[in-house]
Amino acid sequence: MGLIQHWRDSKAQELHREGIRLLNRGRARDAEPVAREAVRIRSKVFGPDDATTLASRVVWARALGGLQRHAEAEAELREVLRLAPDPTARGELVRWARLGLAQVQVRTGRAEEARAEAALLLELTGRADVDYTRAALAIEAAALSTLGRHAEAVARWTELEAAATATAGGGSAQALKARSDRTQALVYLGRFQEAEAQARALMDVAASGGPGGVLLGMAARNALVLSLTARGRAVEAEAEARTAVGHAAGIAGLDARFLLTARLGLARALNAQGRHDEALSALRPALEHTTPDPVGEEELEAALHLVTAVTLLGLGKDAAPSLEKSSELCRRTLGPNHHRALEVGTLRGRVLAAQGRLPEAREALRTNAAAWQEHFGEGHPKTRAAQQALAELG
Secondary structure (H helix, E strand, C coil), rough: CHHHHHHHHHHHHHHHHHHHHHHHHCHHHHHHHHHHHHHHHHHHHHHCCHHHHHHHHHHHHHHHHHHCHHHHHHHHHHHHHHHHHCCCCCCCCCHHHHHHHHHHHHHHHCHHHHHHHHHHHHHCCCCCCHHHHHHHHHHHHHHHHHHHHHHHHHHHHHHHHHHEEEEEEECCCCHHHHHHHHHHEEEEEEEHHHHHHHHHHHHHHHHHHCCCCHHHHHHHHHHHHHHHHHHCCHHHHHHHHHHHHHHHCCCCCCCCHHHHHHHHHHHHHHHCCCCCCHHHHHHHHHHHHHHHHHEEEEEEHHHHHHHHHHHHHHHHCHHHHHHHHHHHHHHCCCCCCHHHHHHHHHHHHHHHHHCCCCHHHHHHHHHHHHHHHHHHCCCCCCHHHHHHHHHHCC
């Protein structure tokens, strides 16, 4: 290798590592051009199908996925797999690309495809590689949650945390990530006290500079906001949500979805207090596309339109268009018994009632209340809310 090539290789290595570092800090927007430049240099020096070039393409694809440019990310990952099809010759590269592909599939609501990809990943590793085994189990848990099988997802994340604790310790990034993901599902299941205890513990870890740092703290605080709101403690939820919005808005290069998630938590807390005008103001940057990146992630976009519909209904305005957008996205990306999909069902009945379409509203709410009871139990607050909405129609 000549001197110039050696310099270019060193520069590409530096860019490659920087791209990974930025991604791990949730800064996909900053990581994307860095990873793209690493791909460009390595393609020129070593060729487009060299293992080092392909490794940088995987990092680039991860950055594209973080920016919700999922189609581009998937195209890159499939090209990497096409150019490196032999799992024995380039095993690490293939496993990394397959993991990235499964993550894209989960984030675009293709849960069964993601589960199949995770199973293939386990087949390639033979469960001998602890890191990839844990990653595949995490994909399986996320896919189960997407399908609305939240209790099974909690069990899988519990298993995952135990495995990570046994091999890397309870304070490891892997164990903490499993606890964080499980905490969100605990909120869905109505296990609020457990969820809040976990959320506060994770926030303490993040504040002390533990693994996961800022992103772990934001995920935990979001779960805390959702739980407090669901329990009727909306004033506390609002205070936590405003802290989350301030943190997310103050971090340069942070993925836009983190700020949007914080704004959704704030809007939910404000709606729970009947402060719908303020809730609409909190949502306006996303609705008017003034955020740095589009929403892109369909499950998150479904949540945006759902909270918007709740806000508009509270203001006495037409909530139907926002409700239909949320409903369409839920049908495309979530299982029919996912917590959010059933929230949409409850709101549909309320919107029909507001339109004076009482027979349709009764039927919609009767079906919805039965689904809440079957999948989340009689005592779940969302079950009670659906039953109350039905009772109010007489």
